[in-house]
Amino acid sequence: MCLVSTYMEKPQAHVVLFLFPAQGHIPPFLSLATQLHHYWPGLTITLVSTSHHTSLIQSFLPPDSCLRLHSLPFYPVDHGLPANAESLADLPVAQFITFFKATETLYPAFDDFISSLVSNASNHAPLCIVTDFFYGWTVDIAHKYKVYHTTFLTMGAFGGAVFFSLWLNLPHTLTKSNRFSLPEYPEIVMDRLQLPKLILEAHGTDEWSQFEHRQIRFLQKTDAMVINTGEEFEPLGLGMLRKTFKFPIWPIGPLLSLANQPSSSIFEDETTIMTFLDSQPPASVLYICFGSQNTIQHKQMRHLAQGLEDSGYPFISVIRPPIGYDPRGGFRDEWLPHGFKDRIKKKHKGLLIHGWAPQLKILGHRSTAAFLSHCGWNSILESISNGVPIVAWPLVAEQIFNSMMLVEVGLCVELARGMMESSEPTKAKVEEAVDLMMGPNAKGMEIRRRAKEYRTVINKAWDEEGGSSMESLLQFVQSINRATGNQ
Template sequence: MGKPQAHVVLFPLPAQGHMSPFLSLATRLHHYRPGLTITLVSTPHNINSIRSSLPPDSGLNLHSLPVYPVDHGLPAGAESTADLPVELYIIFFKAIESLHSAFDEFISSHVSNASNSAPLCIVSDYFCSWTVDIARKHKVIHATFITLSAFGGAVFFSLWLNHPHKLTERDPFPLPEYPEVLIHRSQVSQYMLASDGTDEGSQFFQRQLMFMNNTNAVMVNTVEEFEPLGLSMLRKTLKFPIWPISPPLAPVGQPSSSKSDEETEIMTFLDSRPPASVLYISFGSQYTIQPGQMMQLAQGLEGSGCAFIWVIRPPIGFDPKGEFKDVWLPHGFKHRIKPKHMGLLVHGWAPQLKILSHISTGAFLSHCGWNSILESMFYGVPIIAWPVCGEQFYNSMMVVELGMGIELARGVMDSSMPVKEKVEEVVELVMGSNAKGLEIRERAKECRDVMKKAWNEEGGSSMKSLLEFFKLINI
């Protein structure tokens, strides 16, 4: 008889920024170990969505765990952070935590039906670190996957654990575990600034940190060469193996690859422009900005004369999935940019990887979600940073430190309003033929080369981390 088949169970947080890295990780696991059984667990709506977009050869099994959002005071059908405003996220995280019994039953059934020598490993999102209790109960291996950057994760954990902004009037202030790192209050989300250690958010994240201390290893969604500081910070405070393992940029779990009329229009627009001449603008799958900020950004774009593709949704204070109104943009803006063939306003979803990989794309004005930064790095596209929430502020710090971008604005408060002239200045600096712009574009290309080398089978850093994971589960 052959060696018993190992089984890896993936448990991501139901949020686009977390699901995508897990799906890409599944792609990489299947590629290098096609005999491995891989199962992703999530809530019914998410499972149905993933199933509809999986290629037939994905090698990924799916298992649904029942969740009842209404029982937790959430809207019916709210099975992802995309269905909720930020202020309800903590309640949603706790609703996912209530899947403990259902997940325990699922693991129990697999342990009892499997050969005693068949390894089983749970790989959970940091936000689902409570799964380590189930792993210990059934004596199976547990690994935690941090879908954030290493630096962003280390700062995020320190803020929730210590609340250093409450301990000093200094601004910027140091982190207790990492005194060399200084954080400005403008780089801390409002909900975190209001926390004091006794609130539900603090208690949830402190609980996950406590659970994570019992995991066997941590995988981080990053590249070793990009994050010497962030990885050293995590290795200082987490006393188990930490493996940087940036997943491939596979379009698994995204909308169908068949072209819509809007996608055709986007690609036609890009095909018509010179190389590196188009600015791509997106605040991710669920973020937006204030009405006044939207107005200033539009005025600055028009004033710069730069061609752009802007994935746009209603501003803060309005239904993000509602109809977009022209009054949120300068009077006549849409009618002026169209005949000039200057820009496209895209409502809803856009094929981000196709846009970033296109020769005409010259820069990415991004909210600095970590997946977006990795995608920009992969294609060597410079970043104009506008972080709005969470660890995005610390990702922006990394972009500037790496030399592949410039921060335009920070946050969505009125005090962080980038005026029209500032938008024009930064767009020209990054997109223009000046010395600074050339330097940024060259650095972005260097980051692209480093990222691709990480998966070199003859010793790339991410490849080494993957092999260490395979050793952990004995395959």
């Protein structure tokens, strides 16, 4: 019996998905939009973002897509940012807070857009706004027009719960001890070494604290939350969120990239990558990627390269300029050990990729054995959905907390933490971590076994007949229908 067709009337509703302009936020939002359209084709779905980001979203859509797009004007130069800085990937980390605050000026344009939809809507057509956590202010617009508001949390449940608690309470500032409990979750004991630099240096009146506090206060007023995780994958984290927030929380993951590349291909090296993987033995290659907007220190980059080379395992590494250099600038060979590129090419042991890579294809290839990752949530879901265990090097935001969760459930080993030089892993430590995960040892074999086990668990959530994420998506759409009376 089909869950959707049997228990769901098709609503003629309009769902507005408002994306934060960061590359990593496109896959889950686009996947959510596509799932909604697939199961409920009567929905009108509009993806909203800044003009540059909307163009990027468009490149991921097929020519015959029924999804609508709406652009909001955004001028980075008005906020002291480079004129082309319309995404976090265009900026160094030091300018991230300026960018985040600048996006709050989208309020009037988004207000006008929602006002026009409400004015033109049928009395029987519910409207739902689904926004990124970083657009918390949209809840006031939703309430102004009596529109149903949902926050889409693109991070994991455990990572999100810890992230909110730390920013809201700054518990590390209330004690001199290196270890402390979270006020809402006394069973969760943190160590100062587990705090990202931004939180560690926060004191409540700094720009980051004020921005995050605003978003959390807005979040407390939303009508519901959908989250890119699975009920069986993160029972602890979901329990923590439900303890803190009293609105419905529906896990609807994993929401993965629907295609390995946009319609106008940006993966110029895909043929090279696939040829390299095809030439390697099964479960022998380590894939390395720190996401679309993160990088590490120059010295860390050299040590990582030396450890990879000395480990003897074949690898594919997506590489960006190190911290302190233009993220859009060209890559210099001097940032790597002398002769490194020539040696790995000659030995056919390594492949360096500049820019984006077809991550899902790499993780799904028979030759890929493990993923050295920054533990961004998209990357975690893509890795575990393919049964690939993780060597963790979390860098910023909630990534360290994601790593904590993965270690706890036996799906990864942590190599390093943070992007500061003090967290630098030595060449020997890199070699040791890679060998532990890739080699024929008991611990590595157990982690690899659990990764295969969790692949089945997380992917079953989307079974149409009784899958937990399928049921959550159904409940979400039903809640949009019930909101008709609020119009």
